[in-house]
């Protein structure tokens with residue numbers, strides 16, 4: 001159970017401390033694209049919840065299941081009702097994060113997905129990053145993230161800062177802001193998930209797999225599509241390793 005926000009600040013802190021002493025039992029995985037989500041759904045044999053508590057008519061899909069001692073919830077924001085494409089970007093990410101925390105009270109959020117990487121910062125196609133810091137590149141407010149040094153060490157992942165905006169491409173303004181954020185990876189949801197998670201005091205971690213090199217020669221959309229299938233397979237493997245590591249542990253052990 002995640003902490004509720006009633007009562008004095010002291011009682012909230014006491015509840016957080018209490019939660020941190022118990023093994024993680026409920027996780028919420030947020031994945032924006034169907035292609036990214038389905039390998040994880042299949043791996044853990046998650047099933048769609050036809051009675052999710054989401055408002056009637058929204059395209060958001062709730063998959064759930066049990067793995068070891070963990071209840072896994074995976075939310076895919078579904079297809080945009082007007083355009084029929086995946087509901088990527090910060091607006092859907094914020095909404096589903098908010099609604100899912102309210103409905104599911106997770107102990108931990110994992111935002112997993114693909115990202116563009118900067119080769120100048122050491123990113124290569126297929127790398128998977130456990131993100132150390134999150135920021136928006138079109139909104140200059142930094143957001144704290146939950147530190148997971150043991151997870152990082154155990155999985156031997158790369159780490160770097162993530163910058164989030166609502167576009168796959170990169171305008172000159174975005175480029176300056178991403179450089180100011182010192183980002184190694186760039187996505188379209190992470191900072192939105194981080195913002196809502198921070199607001200509701202649920203720890204969140206970010207697992208981002210590189211499909212395209214932003215400061216490389218190839219056109220982003222082309223390179224993204226070329227690498228999507230292989231990289232999402234890698235992403236599923238790393239998400240599985242993360243969940244295996246989490247199993248049986250309390251938050252401070254991550």
Ligand code: ADE
Pocket residue numbers: 114115116117167168169186187188211212214220224
């Ligand atoms: N997801 C995958 N590649 C991306 C990029 N270059 N920018 C934003 N999100 C991405």
